[in-house]
Amino acid sequence: MATVDELADVRAGDKGDTLMLAVLPRDDAAFAVLERRLTADVVRAHFAPLVTGDVGRHVVAGLPALVFRLPGVLGGGVTGSTVLDGHGKTLGYHLLTLELG
Amino acid sequence: MTAARTVRLGAGAGFAGDRIDPAVELARHARPDYLVFECLGERTVAAGHARRLADPAAGFDPLLAARLRGVLPHCHAAGTTVVTNSGAANPEAAGDCAARVAAEAGLGTRIAVVTGDDVLDLVRALDPVVWETGTPLSEIDDELISANAYLGAEPVADAVSAGADVVVTGRVADPALYLGPLRHEFGWDVDEHELLGKGTLVGHLLECAGQLTGGYFADPVTKPVPAPARLGFPFADVSSDGTAVLGKPDGTGGRLDRRTCGEQLLYEVDDPAAYVTPDVVADFSGVSFTEVGPDRVAAQGATGRPRPGGLKVTLGFRGGWLGEGQLTYAGPRCLDRARMAADIARERLVAVHGLPEEAIDVEYIGAGAALRGLAPAVDPVEVRVRVSARVPSAEAAEAVGWEVESLYTNGPAGGGGARRSVTEVVAVRSCVVPREHVSPRVTVLP
Numbered sequence: 001m002a003t004v005d006e007l008a009d010v011r012a013g014d015k016g017d018t019l020m021l022a023v024l025p026r027d028d029a030a031f032a033v034l035e036r037r038l039t040a041d042v043v044r045a046h047f048a049p050l051v052t053g054d055v056g057r058h059v060v061a062g063l064p065a066l067v068f069r070l071p072g073v074l075g076g077g078v079t080g081s082t083v084l085d086g087h088g089k090t091l092g093y094h095l096l097t098l099e100l101g
Numbered sequence: 102m103t104a105a106r107t108v109r110l111g112a113g114a115g116f117a118g119d120r121i122d123p124a125v126e127l128a129r130h131a132r133p134d135y136l137v138f139e140c141l142g143e144r145t146v147a148a149g150h151a152r153r154l155a156d157p158a159a160g161f162d163p164l165l166a167a168r169l170r171g172v173l174p175h176c177h178a179a180g181t182t183v184v185t186n187s188g189a190a191n192p193e194a195a196g197d198c199a200a201r202v203a204a205e206a207g208l209g210t211r212i213a214v215v216t217g218d219d220v221l222d223l224v225r226a227l228d229p230v231v232w233e234t235g236t237p238l239s240e241i242d243d244e245l246i247s248a249n250a251y252l253g254a255e256p257v258a259d260a261v262s263a264g265a266d267v268v269v270t271g272r273v274a275d276p277a278l279y280l281g282p283l284r285h286e287f288g289w290d291v292d293e294h295e296l297l298g299k300g301t302l303v304g305h306l307l308e309c310a311g312q313l314t315g316g317y318f319a320d321p322v323t324k325p326v327p328a329p330a331r332l333g334f335p336f337a338d339v340s341s342d343g344t345a346v347l348g349k350p351d352g353t354g355g356r357l358d359r360r361t362c363g364e365q366l367l368y369e370v371d372d373p374a375a376y377v378t379p380d381v382v383a384d385f386s387g388v389s390f391t392e393v394g395p396d397r398v399a400a401q402g403a404t405g406r407p408r409p410g411g412l413k414v415t416l417g418f419r420g421g422w423l424g425e426g427q428l429t430y431a432g433p434r435c436l437d438r439a440r441m442a443a444d445i446a447r448e449r450l451v452a453v454h455g456l457p458e459e460a461i462d463v464e465y466i467g468a469g470a471a472l473r474g475l476a477p478a479v480d481p482v483e484v485r486v487r488v489s490a491r492v493p494s495a496e497a498a499e500a501v502g503w504e505v506e507s508l509y510t511n512g513p514a515g516g517g518g519a520r521r522s523v524t525e526v527v528a529v530r531s532c533v534v535p536r537e538h539v540s541p542r543v544t545v546l547p
Contacts, residue, residue, distance in 0.1 A: 009324060009360065011317070013369035016233065016531075022367030024360065050473060060373050062389040062402060063363045069371055075473075082423055082462045082489040083473070089317075090471040097476070 005096035007034055012092030019047075019073040019088045021095055023066040031064040037100045043068050046098045047091075050075070068095075107338040107346075108286045110279050110303065113172065113183075114138040115310030115334075117145050117162055121171050123311065123334040123353070128175035130350045131336050135261075135282040136176060138168055138185035139275050139308045146272055147417025147527040149190030150247035160191030161198065169202040169267070176266070177208045183267040184257060184278050190247060192216050192271040199267050200546055213265035215256045217541035218272040220414055220534060224248040229532040231416065238416070238532065246527070247417035250534060253379030253408070254300075255291070256541035257281025263545050272415065274378045276304025279337075287341045291408075297381035298405025299343025302388060305376065306347065306365055306400065310334045313347065313365045314355035314396075328354025337400075347398045357396040366390075379412055379536075381405035411533035420528030423491050424498030426505025426521040427466075430513065431483035436468050438513035439486040445512055446488045446504045454500040460490045461501075485518075491526055498523045 004010065004023065007030035013020040023038065025031035044055040052072025059066055074088045075081045085091075111133030113124035117140040128136055140162045153160030162168075165187040176183055188195035196214035203210035225245075228237045238245070249272035258281040260268040270278070280300040283289060289296045306313055313335045315326035326332075333353025339345045349357050366388055370376055374386040387402040426446070430438045443463040450456040464470035466485040468478045490501050502521020509516055 005323070009318075009320075009364065011364040011368055013367075015369060015371060018371070020367075020369060020371060022364060022370070024363050024367075047475060050475065056371075058373055058386075060367070060386055060388075062387055063359075063366070065363060065367055067367050067370065067373060073473075082425070082491050083464060083470070084466070084487065085471050091473075091475075094472055094475050 001099045001101070002033070003096065004038065004098045004100065010092040010095045012089050014074055014087045017072055017074040019070040019091055021068045021070065021092055023068070023095070025064060033100065034066060035059060038066060040068065042098070043070070043095065046095065047073055105340050107340050108135070108283060109133040109336055109338050110282060110307060111136045111336040112307040112310040112313070112334045114140050114168065115308065115312060116140065116142060117164070119310060121164070121168055123332060124168065125171045125175065126350055126353060127334050127336065128172040128179065128181060132179035133181055133336050135182050135184055136172060137278045137307065138183070138187055139278055141186040141189055141272065143415045143529045144527065146189050146249050146415060147247050147529045150417050151525060151527050153190045154246060158194050161189045161195035162187035165195055166198055166202050169199055173203065173206050173208060173210060177210070182261060182265065182282065184282065185268070186270045186273050186278060188214065188269045188271045190271065192269055195269045196546055199269055203267070210266045211264055212267045212269065212546045213260035213263055214544045214546065215252065215260055215268065215270035215273065215541060216544065217256070217539060218249045218252050220250045220539060221248045223534060223538055224414060224416065224532065227534060227538070229534060231530050231532050233530045241418070243418035243420065243528065245416060245418055248414050250412040250414045250539045251379050252541050253277045254280035254284050256543050258284040260543045261285040263543060265545060274380070275308040276301045276378055277380055279304030279307055280380055283339055294381055294405040294407055296343045298383040299403045300339070301376065301378055301381055301383040301405065302385060302400060302403035303337045303339055303345045306362065307335055307337055309365060309368065311355070312368065313361055314349050314357050315361055316355070318361050318364055324360070326356050330354060345400050346393060347400060349396050357398055358392055359390045359398060362390045362398050362400065377409060379408060381408050410536055412536050412539055414532050414534055416530045416532060418528045418530065420526035421491050421493045422495045422498035422523060423489060423526050424501030424523050425487060425489040426502035426519065427485055427487045428505050428508055428516045429483060429485045429518045430515055432515070435484050436465060436478065436480055438515065439465055439484045441513045442486050442508050442516060443488055445508060449504050450490065450500060454497060456490055456492060456497055456500065460492055462489045463487070495523055
């Protein structure tokens with residue numbers, strides 16, 4: 001079973017308490033696999049205890065890339081929480097550990 | 102036949118604390134037409150207001166003078182105009198600071214200041230709904246100390262048109278710092294949505310500086326970046342039709358290719374088809390990148406739709422004080438001892454100092470703290486316990502680090518390396534105000 005780490009790079013960004021994850025497949029074959037298997041539901045399950053709302057997914061075919069929005073993960077965002085990484089910059093690497101079914 | 106004219110935009114900084122030497126290198130060797138220092142996050146502007154309330158001459162980027170001292174001689178030699186939002190909460194004082202640096206350098210630099218983003222009185226009068234709470238501003242108990250509207254490219258273009266060599270602004274949307282010079286150079290109008298979308302793409306790609314050239318990208322295994330300690334900052338050569346070729350100075354470290362550009366394109370972007378700015382709703386969904394040379398990438402395919410009627414405003418509130426303390430445990434049972442330490446600190450912060458239990462956060466650094474419980478904690482070889490709390494008073498915040506430090510002699514065995522800090526918190530929230538209520542102004546300093 002492949003992990004996302006074997007197929008793609010991930011960049012994390014934040015807006016308020018929403019975590020944004022851009023997934024950039026390393027080649028067209030990887031994109032085909034990820035477009036099919038890395039659904040919003042699968043990503044939601046991987047971040048399950050922290051997500052508070054619907055996980056959104058956009059496909060940017062020209063790059064190609066997938067963009068996910070995960071509301072609530074940052075628990076109030078950079079000024080609402082006292083945790084060290086309020087931006088969630090470290091959390092992109094958690095998506096890399098997801099095993100694709 | 103002459104080659105089509107291009108305008109070179111250089112990225113001099115991607116955040117308030119960014120490095121200075123790559124900007125100097127860019128100014129010297131890439132000789133851009135414009136060098137942009139983006140130095141203003143949401144919290145930066147609100148924190149600037151907190152500093153300004155304590156000292157009326159403060160509130161702008163403390164590194165502004167050092168940045169200008171580094172680049173102004175090269176900018177003067179190359180005819181480069183500097184654009185920066187380093188004015189933060191006090192653009193007027195930042196303009197005065199820039200004038201002092203320019204006078205020291207004796208270069209006859211003309212400075213323009215953009216104001217009008219401060220809308221504190223306006224939001225008090227309009228009482229808009231706050232996004233995060235869904236309630237009118239007046240129903241929020243926290244003390245409001247600042248409100249800054251995101252201005253667009255227009256006042257930046259006007260300041261450049263007025264002949265400024267240095268343009269200092271407060272809250273201007275990051276990509277608008279780049280779009281302003283393009284509007285001035287190419288005469289792009291407010292209703293040329295496609296061109297504004299293309300210019301916004303360029304601004305968005307450049308606004309985080311080193312993040313386009315291998316910063317926040319590098320991974321020694323999957324994404325190696327050459328000479329990262331000498332990471333070069335990027336520039337873009339933009340044509341009047343909005344097409345752009347991105348580059349970085351020859352001989353610098355870092356890398357610029359389709360992968361670095363792809364990551365930065367989507368950084369902090371929610372819907373790639375609707376990237377909302379004060380100037381345009383840019384559509385990046387059709388963007389593609391072509392490698393046209395070593396560390397040279399052409400960007401194409403952006404477009405745009407009409408700008409929104411409202412301007413986003415960042416509201417700053419006094420958010421109390423953050424106290425924290427940290428202590429390391431290592432070797433057998435280190436995580437058990439760290440947990441014991443945290444339990445003791447928590448009990449005493451509540452019982453002895455009267456802190457509310459729910460205000461106290463505990464992280465076990467090295468045992469999955471950053472992953473927020475998403476990954477199972479495995480026994481680490483060492484762990485650093487961090488206790489933090491946001492509380493109304495500096496005195497209560499002081500107690501947090503004190504209780505962690507006192508575990509040295511009163512807590513579990515083998516605790517070392519205690520550190521403590523207390524900082525004031527400025528909380529930010531957002532709202533929207535109608536555009537017609539906001540009046541940007543450009544002042545050219547005498």
